[in-house]
Amino acid sequence: MITSFGRLLRAELKLMLRDPLVLTFVFVFPVLTMLIIGGSFGTKPDPGFANINPAHWYVASYLTVVIGATGLIMLPVHLASYRERGVLRRFAAAGFPRWSFSLAQLVVGLVAIAAASAVELGVAAPVYGIPALHESWRVVSGLLLGSVAFVSIGVLLGTLLPSARAAQAVGLILFFPSFLLGGAGPPPRGMGAAMREIASFLPLTQVTDSIRDPWLGLGTATGSLIAVALLAAAATLLAARRAAL
């Protein structure tokens, strides 16, 4: 079984690099928007950004854009497209165990996030510089748990949505509000009370807080980290149950 899983994983990793949707939303879009918005507010510490260099604020925030794009767009569209076109039936008929495809997608999603994050930091470093990590274990924990949570949400959405078009529509509707309110848009202090309240309930906001606050020394964000851990556990459990059906 490990052999069939290994073959599937290798093929899926190759296909990920050939998918224009992945290259656009997971690799190009976060880097491009990070460069634009990071340069929009200057580099002087700003009270609106908790007295942090705004460019550094966005460098620390934008890893979650990669996480959101992977979980809300890349994986649901990929999985729903495979199911719609009968690719999953073909894998099943060829003897690939039911769990192997979902597990391969989980690994592919995590690899995509790691690679796109490295690209983003690689581009940010010479332009804005990389802010120093204040509590690295918390940052890494937030990054890992947030990635697992959103990749599992992606697998779950992919098993629920009936077609690639539906997955794309639902994915974009979920992604852009999360993108704008959950870390990549204005900082919480720049939002109105209602928007700030809505943003505080978004899963991507919790992931962003659990990474950005300990990274920039703004706090431990323990509550957000716990919320992300619970989300990761619940989404993984639900995705595993759906994948086993």
Added chain:
Amino acid sequence: MCKRRPDVSLIAMTNTEVVTVRGLRKLYGGRPVVDGVDLDVHEGEVVGLIGANGAGKTTTVECIQGLRRPDAGALRVLGLDPATEAERLRPLIGSQLQESALPDRLRVAEAVELFSPRGARDGDRLLEQFGLVERRRSAFASLSGGERQRLFLVLALLGRPRLVILDELTQGLDPGARRNVLEAVAQLRNDGTTVLLVTHELGDAEALCDRVVAMRAGRILDSGSPAELVDRHSRRATIEFGFPDSASLALLEELRGVVGVDEVEHAARRVTVRGDRRAIAHVGAVLVRAGSVPADLGVQIPSLEDALLGLLEAAEANGHAGANGHAGANGHAATNGAAGTHNHYLTGALG
């Protein structure tokens, strides 16, 4: 609605049986799409499931592959129960599924690598055998319909399967591609591979199958070799020709007495002779002997398509029970049973 499944251990399989199905029933939304199907496939046989769309052919083979769980019935495939041992069974079956695909950007050679289990056949040799070696680096999306079907055949054969299931293999193919794919399946038959072919292209079934099983509305109407089904259910052979000026009416009387002739009609200076296939040669011999060889003689030989249409029309005319009654009235229940397939509904009605 019975959900209880018979004990598969009760199925008596011979050494040569690859597939044994008893009383298979599958419902979609409470509507039976497969309703009491019995089916046996023996080692080395090419068996075709034929019938119109919605006859239950694909659902039957999906249950055999373990892709769908039956609501009732007992199945044994290569000694395993598809409902409970699907993960052990599927690697033993080579499948070409209806309406399925591969990832668009997966290349042919990568697909072969992906679908090659441990101990697989030489993928390059199979690609060469099926005329795809030049397309090794091509993406799946760039392949023509015929190339895709040939690739699916290659993938189905990689794991040295003991049973190959092909579902609507030639659907939507142009004549050239269809011929290539049919040649590939004929090659499988010549190699002694057991093949279960699902098709509503009856020319394919007639050309390739040792035995065909005709289905309608989830039930088996009849089974046998294509020639047996044609003999049982199709209209007779028809011979037509213009009545020669030189011929006498005695010729018509002589034709009526020819072996195999059932009916001779003479109208508007044309003669129509109906009978079984033997009549074709005998009528020809009479005409030659009489020195009245017509230049416009035409012969219509019944095909499997004619047989299926006859079978379906009879079933339609009599309703479901009539379909079974039709088979039973012709004594085909026993024939079908002997051939390895019989109508469960009919057996029940008689039993």
